[in-house]
Each structure stands twice: as structure tokens, then as C-alpha cells.
Amino acid sequence: MRVEESIAIGELSRRTGVNIETIRYFERVGVLATPPRTSGGRRVYGTGHVRALGFVRRARELGFSPAEVRAILSLGGSAQASCSEVREIAAHHLERVRAKMEDLAQLESLLAATIDRCEGDGAASCAVIDLLDQPSSG
Amino acid sequence: MRVEESIAIGELSRRTGVNIETIRYFERVGVLATPPRTSGGRRVYGTGHVRALGFVRRARELGFSPAEVRAILSLGGSAQASCSEVREIAAHHLERVRAKMEDLAQLESLLAATIDRCEGDGAASCAVIDLLDQPSSG
DNA sequence: CTTGCTCCTGTAGTCACTACAGGATGCATA
DNA sequence: TATGCATCCTGTAGTGACTACAGGAGCAAG
Numbered sequence: 001m002r003v004e005e006s007i008a009i010g011e012l013s014r015r016t017g018v019n020i021e022t023i024r025y026f027e028r029v030g031v032l033a034t035p036p037r038t039s040g041g042r043r044v045y046g047t048g049h050v051r052a053l054g055f056v057r058r059a060r061e062l063g064f065s066p067a068e069v070r071a072i073l074s075l076g077g078s079a080q081a082s083c084s085e086v087r088e089i090a091a092h093h094l095e096r097v098r099a100k101m102e103d104l105a106q107l108e109s110l111l112a113a114t115i116d117r118c119e120g121d122g123a124a125s126c127a128v129i130d131l132l133d134q135p136s137s138g
Numbered sequence: 139m140r141v142e143e144s145i146a147i148g149e150l151s152r153r154t155g156v157n158i159e160t161i162r163y164f165e166r167v168g169v170l171a172t173p174p175r176t177s178g179g180r181r182v183y184g185t186g187h188v189r190a191l192g193f194v195r196r197a198r199e200l201g202f203s204p205a206e207v208r209a210i211l212s213l214g215g216s217a218q219a220s221c222s223e224v225r226e227i228a229a230h231h232l233e234r235v236r237a238k239m240e241d242l243a244q245l246e247s248l249l250a251a252t253i254d255r256c257e258g259d260g261a262a263s264c265a266v267i268d269l270l271d272q273p274s275s276g
Numbered sequence: 277c278t279t280g281c282t283c284c285t286g287t288a289g290t291c292a293c294t295a296c297a298g299g300a301t302g303c304a305t306a
Numbered sequence: 307t308a309t310g311c312a313t314c315c316t317g318t319a320g321t322g323a324c325t326a327c328a329g330g331a332g333c334a335a336g
Contacts, residue, residue: 008282009282019324021324021325021326022324024284024285025324040283040332041285041331042284059270062249062270063245066323083264086266086267087256090249090252094246094250097249100242107200108235111235114228118225126225128225128228129221132210133196147313148313157293159294160293160294162315162316163292163293167292178300178302179300179301179316180313180314181315204292
């Protein structure tokens, strides 16, 4: 069998776009498996780590929380993860995305209308400031 | 002239819904004016502080960053703030809200489609996991 | 064997708060 | 006046998800 490629932390960082300090942080908090070390104490990664770290990065990019990432990884890593459980996490995440979209849509129309109302007025009261001054009707 | 109402920090907290510790924090970082003190060293607020803190809270609720809140406040407080400058900050904020909405919409359809594709399959590969495994096409 | 890059650990900084310890104040009641 | 209790004070440290730095060690090439 082939001996796996030896990848130093800097190289792993370059390949995945993840900060070196962040890689060590991920290891500390259990998001990335602890790699073996050289006799001198340096971390030695393999292509599996490249994939796993890419997986983590991608999940974070897609807005999964670190807790969710940990949950997915605890299901056995990207390859063996139980489909239905991962799907459930993703579905939950999707719900939150949709809720956030609604919030933002409301906020968008409120802000847009208010800014619009303000426009042109050089006068007395400012609609935007009034908006902020209201107790809580947003 | 009327002597202004004397409000203790706990009462201010109750009236505005802002945590006592957070009120002191706001004072430290310059988001809320430093109030006078009693001879014993206790903070004494007035109705102006109630309004100002409500203003800050409202702005945060609407998603303005602490930096933006500081910027608005530095324009002279809620009452005297220059309308056009506040409007500009709000407009900028609105742009960010819209950008975020677009991001979320993309993510929403990607997630929804992926989850949908996964459904029913008890088999081989999981669409959701595959999504996370891809390098960066989201 | 020295140069220079990469890597190591441990600690501390970031932001926007939140929480706690240990002690002082202030007000009402006995 | 004394006591009791709620509220308040400062200072420090914790949160989460990183990021940054200091001071030292590993390692490959010249």
C-alpha cells in the first residue's frame, strides 16, 4: 500500500484556505482530528485531513454553526455520516435561514420606506431618527 | 424649572429592557453618556438617558452595528442628529440588508434543492454530504 | 554550522456583551 | 439609632470563534 502524502500545517493551510492558527484551534476544540507528529513534534497531515478541513470550511461558508459542524462530524466524518441525521441538521438550518429571510424582508421594507419618507425633507423632523426613537413597533 | 426625575440604574434597566451590566458597558465604550453620581457614587440618570438608551436599543434591534450606533450618536444624539448623515448610514445599512437577503436566498434554494434530492434515498451517497464535500461552488 | 523558514506552545487580544465576587450605599422599618 | 435587605459599586474573568504575538525549537539547504 502507498504511504500517504505528508502535509505540514502550512501546506494544509494553503490548500484549504484556512488560517494556520485556526487549524490548531479546530484541533483544540475537536473539529479536526489530531494528526500524528514528527519526532520533533510537528503535525503531519494527510489527504484525509485536507478533505475533512475542506468539509468544515464549506459547512461554515454555508452558514452552519460550529456546533452543527461538530454535530455532523460526530456522526462519523464526511464520508460515513448518517444521511438522515445530516439531512435533519441541514433542514433545521434551512428553517433558520428562512426565518432570517423573513426578518430581513420586514426590516428591508421598514428601512426603505423610512428612508424614502425622509428624502427631500430638509425640515423639522427626520423619519429615520423618528424610527429609531420609537419604543418597539418594528 | 422642574428638577429632573432621578433614575437609578436598575430602574433604567427595567424601563429600557437593557441589562444593568450592559448599561455600564455602554457607558464605558462611549455609547451612553456618563451620568452624574450621588455622593455615595451611584449613577443618577434622567429621562434623557432613558430616551438615549432606548434609541441605542432600537438601533441595535434594527441591525445597526455598534459602530453605526456610535456614528449616529456622534452626530449629536437622537434629537439633534443631522438628518442627512443619519439617512446615509441607514441607506448603507439597507444595502447590507439587501445583500444579505440575496445571499440567503441563494443559500435557501441550494439547501432546499439539496435536501429535497436527498429525501427518499436510503442509498449510496447523500446529496447533503456531497454538497458539503464540494470545494466551493455555492 | 549557519541561515532562514516553518513550526511549536502558551498567552493574550478581539467584539459585544454577560457574570460573578466582594464590598459599599441607601432606604425603610423596628 | 440600629439593623436588615435590596440595590449598587468596581474589577476581573468568562463567552465564542477566532486571530495575533512572543519566545523558542525543528529542519533543509548551502
